[in-house]
Amino acid sequence: MANHHAHNHDSEHRVIAEPQTKAIWRTFIILSALTALEFLIAFTLHHGFLKTSIFVLMTIVKAFYIVGEFMHLKHEVKSLIWAIILPCIFVVWLLLALLMEGGFIFIAR
Known part of the structure; x- marks a missing residue:
């Protein structure tokens, strides 16, 4: 009987993780800023090697950030x-x- 009471007591005091709202908003803001910067570059720079290089670099940065955040690779x-x-x-x-x-x-x- 004592084990049964201890088991119920342990299950009643489970810790619920806090929501990661700040991290989600931070990720949203960073990705939105990078996307806005891409739009700014798309409409202001002339077509050429510089524009293409910037887009490729920014795409790689966004991809690594997305993989790190959403696939939790940065915690590995x-x-x-x-x-x-x-x-x-x-x-x-x-x-x-x-x-x-x-x-x-x-x-x-």
């Missing part, structure tokens, strides 16, 4: 983070190399 161990980031860096490098090399075919002819 550093080795897991690097195991995900390094292949992504190499894929981006590969794409850039292929695009640059592909452009030289048209120049050489």
